[in-house]
Amino acid sequence: MNRIIGIKLAMAIIALAVLLLPAAPAQAACSLSISQTTPLNWSTWQKPSGSVTADITTADALSGTGTHLYGTAAHGVFSITSNPQCSGTITITVADNGGATGVTLSNFHLVYNGSSVANGTSGLTLPGSSGKQLLVGATATYDNTVSTSTESPTLKITVLESGHSVSTSPSETASISFDVPLTLTKTSDIDFGTVSANNASTYRISTAGTTSVVSGTGQFFSGTPTASSITVAGSTTDTITIQATGYTANNGVTPSNATCSYNGAASQACSSAITGAAPGAGKTLLVGVDVATDGTQAINTSAAPTFTINVNYQ
Amino acid sequence: MQALQKLMTLTAVAGLVLFACASDTSANMTLVQANIAFDQSIDLHKNSDITFGGFQARPNDKVSMGADGNMKLSGSGEILKPFGSPSVITLGDARNHMLNFIPGNYTPGSGITSLKAHCTVKGTNQDCASVPLFGTKQSTVLVGMDMTIGDGMLSLDGAAAPSFDMSVIYQ
Numbered sequence: 001m002n003r004i005i006g007i008k009l010a011m012a013i014i015a016l017a018v019l020l021l022p023a024a025p026a027q028a029a030c031s032l033s034i035s036q037t038t039p040l041n042w043s044t045w046q047k048p049s050g051s052v053t054a055d056i057t058t059a060d061a062l063s064g065t066g067t068h069l070y071g072t073a074a075h076g077v078f079s080i081t082s083n084p085q086c087s088g089t090i091t092i093t094v095a096d097n098g099g100a101t102g103v104t105l106s107n108f109h110l111v112y113n114g115s116s117v118a119n120g121t122s123g124l125t126l127p128g129s130s131g132k133q134l135l136v137g138a139t140a141t142y143d144n145t146v147s148t149s150t151e152s153p154t155l156k157i158t159v160l161e162s163g164h165s166v167s168t169s170p171s172e173t174a175s176i177s178f179d180v181p182l183t184l185t186k187t188s189d190i191d192f193g194t195v196s197a198n199n200a201s202t203y204r205i206s207t208a209g210t211t212s213v214v215s216g217t218g219q220f221f222s223g224t225p226t227a228s229s230i231t232v233a234g235s236t237t238d239t240i241t242i243q244a245t246g247y248t249a250n251n252g253v254t255p256s257n258a259t260c261s262y263n264g265a266a267s268q269a270c271s272s273a274i275t276g277a278a279p280g281a282g283k284t285l286l287v288g289v290d291v292a293t294d295g296t297q298a299i300n301t302s303a304a305p306t307f308t309i310n311v312n313y314q
Numbered sequence: 315m316q317a318l319q320k321l322m323t324l325t326a327v328a329g330l331v332l333f334a335c336a337s338d339t340s341a342n343m344t345l346v347q348a349n350i351a352f353d354q355s356i357d358l359h360k361n362s363d364i365t366f367g368g369f370q371a372r373p374n375d376k377v378s379m380g381a382d383g384n385m386k387l388s389g390s391g392e393i394l395k396p397f398g399s400p401s402v403i404t405l406g407d408a409r410n411h412m413l414n415f416i417p418g419n420y421t422p423g424s425g426i427t428s429l430k431a432h433c434t435v436k437g438t439n440q441d442c443a444s445v446p447l448f449g450t451k452q453s454t455v456l457v458g459m460d461m462t463i464g465d466g467m468l469s470l471d472g473a474a475a476p477s478f479d480m481s482v483i484y485q
Contacts, residue, residue: 182342190348194484197352205348221353222484228346244346255348289348297352300410304350310343 030086030166032127032159034134035079040155040174042140043071044238044313047178051143054176058111058135066142069179070238070313075109076136076174080127080159087163091122094136097171100153102145105174108155109137126161140176150177182234182279182311190289193223200295207261207286214290228287232262232279232311239314242285243273244307251303252294258307261286275314285309356413356482357406364401364459368394371463381434381456391463401457405482408449412485415442415455419479426476427464433457433480446485455480 042054046067053064058075062068082090092112096105108119113132117124125132140153152173160167192205201216209227211220232240244258260270263283268274270287277283291305367385369377375389379398387393405413417431433442436454440447457480 184342184344186344186346189346192348192350194351194353196355198354203350219355221355223351228348230344230346253348253350258346287346289346291348291350293350293352299352299354302349302351304347306345306347308343308345312342 028083028085030161030164031083032086032090032161032166032168033081034157034159034168034170034172035081036076036172037079037133038074038077039172040076040136040138041074042174042176043073044069044177044179045142046181047144047146047148048142049144051141053139053141055107055137055139057137058109058116059137064139067181069181069235071177076155076172078134078136078157078172079131080112080134081129081131082127082161083129085164086126086161086166088126089123089162090126091120091158091160091162092117092124092134093120093158093160094138095156095158097154097156099171099173100151100176101147103140103142103151103153103176105138105140105153105155107139109135111135122162138174142176142178146178148178148180150175179235179238179313182232182240182313184309184311185231185233185282187229187231188226190228190287191223191226192220192291193225194221195219195293196221197297197299197301198295199297200293202290202292204257204290205288207259207267207288209288216293218293228309230285230287230309231282232276232285233282234279235313236280237278239278240276241273241310241312241314242270242276243310243312244270244287244289245310246306246308248306250305251301252296253303253305254292254294255289255305255307256292257290258309259288260309270309285311353411353484354407356408356484358482359404359406361402361404362399364457365399367396367398370394373463373465375463376460377463378460379458381432381458383458389463398458401480403455403457403480405449405453405455407451408453408484409451411449412446413442413449414446414483414485416481416483417443417457417478418481419477421477423476425464426461428462429476429478430460431457431478431480432459455482 045054046069052066054066055064056073094108110117112134154171154173156169156171158169196218199218201218202214204212204214207227209225211225242260247255258270259267261267262276262285371391375391378386381400383397385396420429434456435442
């Protein structure tokens with residue numbers, strides 16, 4: 001009987017002791033997070049007829065079998081953090097996560113905490129609560145099923161902590177746009193007609209095809225003066241620049257001071273780049289120029305000096 | 315040795331593939347040609363202006379003098395001297411060219427209300443103001459004209475003589 005009482009008393013003391021002990025704090029779990037600072041963006045590429053690639057490095061260098069049209073590409077920038085309960089190291093793996101018709105992502109280029117690392121590398125330093133930066137480049141493989149607009153492929157970035165096998169795998173959205181290439185179709189060259197032989201003068205033809213003598217005593221004799229006409233076609237959204245370069249003399253005749261009238265706008269000098277509206281299905285570019293004759297042009301001869309009209313997406 | 319050559323070839327091909335980087339921008343260009351031809355200017359010299367013969371005109375009479383100097387009068391006036399002197403213009407070498415003769419810039423005056431020029435290249439019977447002509451080494455152009463007398467009196471002194479331009483251009 002006393003023994004039973006003794007046991008009950010011991011149990012009561014133990015229970016009391018347990019109740020009186022201060023509660024131990026609950027153990028917090030390791031937590032990882034990834035936030036996107038700059039989305040991965042290939043800018044705008046030409047819609048292809050077959051499957052091609054566009055690659056961007058973490059230094060924003062572009063390459064691939066596709067044709068870059070315009071825009072500023074940027075590698076992805078992400079911040080990875082871990083709370084103090086995490087331990088060990090981390091493994092970073094990036095994979096394609098779908099989301100865009102005709103576009104797949106592969107060949108990820110990673111720079112973690114300032115050092116280039118292979119995709120899937122383990123043993124990386126824990127980012128800690130202050131976080132560490134992850135830079136991401138990649139190859140986008142795309143085909144003719146892409147639309148001439150912006151596609152939003154996604155990538156899954158998986159960070160695995162070794163101490164507690166905790167991981168996070170958010171899906172991050174990238175972007176790559178597609179457009180049609182610029183095409184130039186020359187309808188006519190410039191024609192000054194016939195002017196004075198053996199006479200050093202400078203002649204001008206405007207974008208409207210009107211001729212004049214800029215300097216000298218030369219004269220226009222005959223012919224139907226014609227400005228050059230070029231049809232520019234391409235993007236319906238991206239504006240263009242137009243510039244005349246590469247003036248090349250012929251038979252003592254030197255061209256200079258090209259003028260351009262694009263889409264009905266007023267004529268303006270285009271030896272320096274000028275801007276114009278998105279060409280869409282086709283807009284007309286009229287081109288005039290000055291030519292200086294050095295006076296050595298014999299009777300019944302001709303000359304064909306040239307220059308180049310460059311049209312680029314902005 | 316063959317293996318080495320193959321390896322070198324593959325390396326070269328790989329190098330070319332790696333070198334085929336995407337361009338930064340899509341550049342499109344077209345070469346524009348500025349065609350221009352050269353020829354001699356038409357050497358033109360006026361030897362004399364038009365001088366009509368004598369006539370007594372009434373208002374609205376029409377007096378004509380052909381390139382041959384023969385005068386006609388339509389109206390109630392009277393021709394006193396039936397021959398005048400057409401303007402004589404000599405042209406330089408215009409071989410291998412078709413020439414257009416274009417009168418214009420008619421300036422009435424001195425009681426003359428309207429003018430119309432006509433011309434002939436010596437040796438042809440064609441009205442050069444109407445039909446293009448082949449140039450020759452040297453040509454003489456004879457220019458006559460029709461004129462209409464106004465309602466008022468003819469001013470004989472101190473008034474600007476009526477005039478017009480005769481342009482000769484390559485066709």
